[in-house]
Amino acid sequence: MLNMLPTDEQTQIIDSVRGFLRSELPLEQLRNRVAPEVSDSQWRAVAELGIFGMGLAESAGGIDFGATEEILVMRECGRVVATPSFMATILAAHLAHACSQTSWCRALISGERRASLVIAGPDSHAALLVDGRDNNLLVAIDSSSIALFESGFEPLRATNSLDESITLQSGRLDRRASACKLPYSSPLWLRASLLLAAQLVGLAEGARDLTVDYAKTRQQFGKPIGAFQAVKHRCADMAMLAEVAWAQTVVAAHALDAGATDAPLQVSCAKLMATTAAHRNGDHAIQVHGGIGYQAECDAHHFMKRSHVYDQAGGNRRHQAHSILEASRKPQENIACMRSMAR
Amino acid sequence: MKTEINRADVEFREQVRTWLEENRPREPRPHNDFAAERAYDCAWQRRQYDGGWAGIGWPLEYGGRGLSLLRQLIWFEEYARAKCPPPIDACWLGLNHAGPTLIALGTEQQKKKHLPAVLRGDEVWCQGFSEPNAGSDLASIRTRGVIDGDYLVVTGQKTWTSFAHLSDYQELLVRTDPSTSRHTGLTWIIGDMHAPGVTVRPIRSLTGAYHNCEVFYDEVRIPLVNVVGEINRGWSVAMATLGFERGTAGFGESNELAVLLDELIDHARTTADDNGRPLIANEAIARDLGQAKAEVQALQALNRLTISRAEGGGPPGAEGSIVRLFMSELEKSVGRLAMEILGVRGLNRLDHDKWTHYYLFSFCQTIAGGTSEIQRNIIGERLLGLPR
Secondary structure (H helix, E strand, C coil): CEECCCCHHHHHHHHHHHHHHHHHCCHHHHHCCCCCCCCHHHHHHHHHCCCCCCCCCHHHCCCCCCHHHHHHHHHHHHHCCCCCHHHHHHHHHHHHHHCCCHHHHHHHHHCCCCEEEEECCCCHHHEEEECCCCCCEEEEECCCEEEEECCCEEEEECCCCCCCCCCEEEEEECHHHCCEEEECCCHHHHHHHHHHHHHHHHHHHHHHHHHHHHHHHCEECCEEHHHCHHHHHHHHHHHHHHHHHHHHHHHHHHHHHHCCCCHHHHHHHHHHHHHHHHHHHHHHHHHHHHHHHHCCCCCHHHHHHHHHHHHHCCCCHHHHHHHHHHHHHCCCCHHHHHHHHHC | CEECCCHHHHHHHHHHHHHHHHHCCCCCCCCCCHHHHHHHHHHHHHHHHHCCCCCCCCCHHHCCCCCCHHHHHHHHHHHHHCCCCCCCCCCHHHHHHHHHHHHHHCCHHHHHHHHHHHHHCCCCEEEECCECCECCCHHHCCCEEEEECCEEEEEEEECCCCCHHHCCEEEEEEECCCCCCCCCCEEEEEEECCCCCEEEEEEECCCCCEEEEEEEEEEEEEEHHHEECCCCEHHHHHHHHHHHHHCHHHHHHHHHHHHHHHHHHHHHHHCECCCCCEHHHCHHHHHHHHHHHHHHHHHHHHHHHHHHHHCCCCCCCCCHHHHHHHHHHHHHHHHHHHHHHHHHHHHCCCCCHHHHHHHHHHHHHCCCCCCHHHHHHHHHHHHCCCCC
16 A cells, blocks of 8 residues: 555644644744753653654563654644754664663653754864854764764854854764764664655745745735746746655655665665755745845844754755765666565 | 655566666667657557556556655666666657646547557547747737537647647647636647648757747637636646646656766766876866765655655645756756866867757757746645735
């Protein structure tokens, strides 16, 4: 049975997460120069939605859903340009489970403890801690590995974040301090790329919706600008880019959940398509808004800026293009792969 | 949202693969010899029918297999993989366009007469929508249909009609109410291409092949029982037809594209540049090929999304315009990438015509079935609710 559309149960997940984010952490809150931190009560409320242990087994304190459900949550986070710490906490719970840090795992799932994302550059000096906070666990992702740290990040340089909706600390990550480290192409590394892809699709969709709403109401030459094909066609391209990237992200999630041999290829394609969609839609959003689109008080620029953050986390577009060619070198034996899935 | 692959689908794929390997035509499709082209296409279709592979997703009562759209997609995946003849041939329109329209909206008599014949390769169909002054503005068509007793008498002209010179029947859209000038007053009728008064003039396209035609009608008498839907209600039937063209009808082409791109990647791996290095070692080429591969995979994913929607019932909606826009623009960009990778060799069609022909034909794809601009209008207005 092939079903790419959400089931009733999955629609409930989408609705509850979307409802919470729209009321508690809406896009508009980013208009303050410094984005407000998610409060303890808000964080606990998110934990009560079940998102931090969603993809973990019940025996580990999770809900026993899969990557297929996690991407639904991540897409909603992308739409409101939410903190990357939600994704980091989901991944930290998986990593803690993988390295048998049971108490961390439970604390992450319950919302008592949070995790922050570290975007690790090619050398250990270039690590960037995103939305860091005392006592947070750290999930470091680069193009060759994903690792969990309780400590080991030493801030070195001042930063001035391209994306003002997050805080950045630049420093050194002591790789020997990792509690758990898994290589490129391992299921958890792929999961990180997939969750980034889902958030990038969310960015592309958020940009699309903001832009389409504006094109319906903003009047020039005596009519809504969305009536002009030059604007309408940009909006249509935004819809196409978001839909195509989402379709690929769903296929990648299904492949990962099924343990299919083509999961690395599908996930890389999803990250690349989603990054492209978020970049382009971020651009379209600013352009269609015109003069106001260039101003900080307009929400349009957040999508473009965050898309660069997620592009650089894990493997960036250039890296993904090479991974895709590498993965397609291996014969994609549909039948062999599907046999193992059908078992 | 869960894809469960069952054993029956896997076995189906294995059966398809085995059969195609044993039965696919080995000889190339003839070129610019109309009778030979038709004979080749129909013989191949007949072989598929005899093997039990025609109309996989069509209802059993009209000669189909009554299987899921996923099975139909699996067929096309294997079809491309086995390097079977190009999916867009003389039989394509009947199978992917006219057939699905009749299944959805035809009368019992029309279905019984035409559907099994299409599956057997006995009937070749063409479209009859565009006119010299009604291209993107399809609703402005002027070819007249006048009711005379039990007949509709048709006079006027159609153009860009693919395979009209090879066809027996036509999806003919005519104006039956001259007091209106737009979407109302049109009728969709099954036209007989052999009827007296029909004249077909093939046109040479930019690929060098005779693919499209002009069709002239001089008081052509068509029985009213051939009307699909109702008199003066043909616009909604035409939209259903185009919905198929923009949605499920692209399965064959998208899989053909997937195989061609893999071949292009192999070509870039095994062919040296001027400095003796493999072409793929060039950063720009590698990046473009990786991007193209991601886009082709995403097109496959989009086809699966289309199936999920279609299994919910009803003819495809405006989402089909996203599929059509993405697929046709992708065909053109991959074709252009192929030309770049072939370099000077791409200029001589005796060397790599599979690629040069693909590239040239891709210019048809962003126009046929509604131009990219029309698809964007549909997405903007019908999916996003932007004002007209």
